[in-house]
Amino acid sequence: MLVNAPTKGRIIVFGILFWYPLAGVTYQFLHYLLGLRRLGYDPYYIEDSGRWVYDPRLNDLTPDAAGNIAAVLPALEAHGFGDRWAFRGNYPDGRCYGMSEAQMEQLYRDADAFLNVTGAQELRDEHRRVKRRIYVESDPFASQVKVAKGDAGMMATLAAHDTLFTFGENLGAADCGVPTGPFRWLPTRQPVAMDLWDGGGPVGGAAFTTITTWHNRGKDLEWNGDTWYWTKDREFEKFLELPRRRAVPFELAATVDPQVKTRLLDGGWRQTDSVAISRDTRLYHDYIQQSRGEFTVARDQYVRPRTGWFSDRTACYLAAGRPVITQETGFSKFLPSGRGLFGFETMDQILAAVDAIEGDYAGHCRAARELAAEHFAAEKVVGSLMARAGL
Secondary structure (H helix, E strand, O other), rough: OOOOOOOOOOEEEEOOOOOOOOOOHHHHHHHHHHHHHHHEEEEEEEEEEOOOOEOOOOOOOEEOOOOHHHHHHHHHHOOOOOEEEEEEOOOOOEEEEEEEEHHHHHHHHOOEEEEEOOOOOOOHHHHHHOOEEEEOOOOOOOOHHHHHHOOOHHHHHHHHOOEEOOOOOOOOOOOOOOOOOOOOOEEEOOEOOOOHOOOOOOOOOOEEEEEOOOOOOOEEEEEEEEOOOOOOHHHHHHOOOOOOOOOEEEEEEEOOOHHHHHHHHHOOEEEEEEEEHOOOOHHHHHHHHHEEEEEOOHHHHHHOOOOOOOHHHHEEEEEEEEOOEEEEOOOHHHOOOOOEEEEOOHHHHHHHHHHHHHHHHHHHHHHHHHHHHHHOOHHHHHHHHHHHHOO
């Protein structure tokens, strides 16, 4: 229910909800909005960028955001945000949807703070009118390396914010290979509205699954004489024999080319289309709840430098009461591993985790849900972030 008399001020959440209209992103931003509202803030979602949006029907960028708006808006309306959002395409012939441009401009003057979640919103003069400007980085490593390489644009972007948070919980630690430079990064993680993931219970499906992108282009980085990779297929390749090592099924919801699909099927994997699942929040939600658990890897940029990063999707698996086996990034320094959640570096560790889960499946389902409630509940995560930001 909408809070009509907030006590803690108006907060803008900037992000990529309409830019990338797939269910995982929709949940990511809903969790922030719901967490803020439950804590007594009055949150608004705003997207006000010069970027064209990604249209999954075209698998390309487009200046026409109407389809993306139509796909995402029902989720906002269902949770009471139907009059608290706006999209403005700040490019030639770009349109404004939701709140009017005059209402947006007034919100920029009146808001107490914004959360620039994923750092997606480029700041213009009207955004700088907001009293407090908080950067929430979901993908550590790239921005820090750009700063270390003297990228003036990235340094200016970060300097335009007064508080910086990162999902890289291990940044600054002696065992972390990420340069932090002149900026102070505070650790955070993905909030999850636990009630959105109720009802899974200890009766999972047959297969361990994950929903992912198999191959990414364009985000690899050269640094310190080495290449640091963004794409996940390089990590999955290390463990492709997994389905042959245990009787439990493993499935990848990932859109792949025919050659990769043949390799996966020949290796014992199940494979399904990730975009088909991710176009609908209910399908995405049910796919997670009807999984036995999650098996997944992380990108090289998170793993090798030991960033401490943890996936927002994986947090949803845990909240749904589904055990998780995920590649170690250093997150086990901050989250308990070994019951409901297992970090791994080797195939033997994966196999041991599968055996442990299969030996007490119901117990690991309960432990996953309890871990999510303790470490990812939206009220706790967002509350901690806002308190440390002085809000």
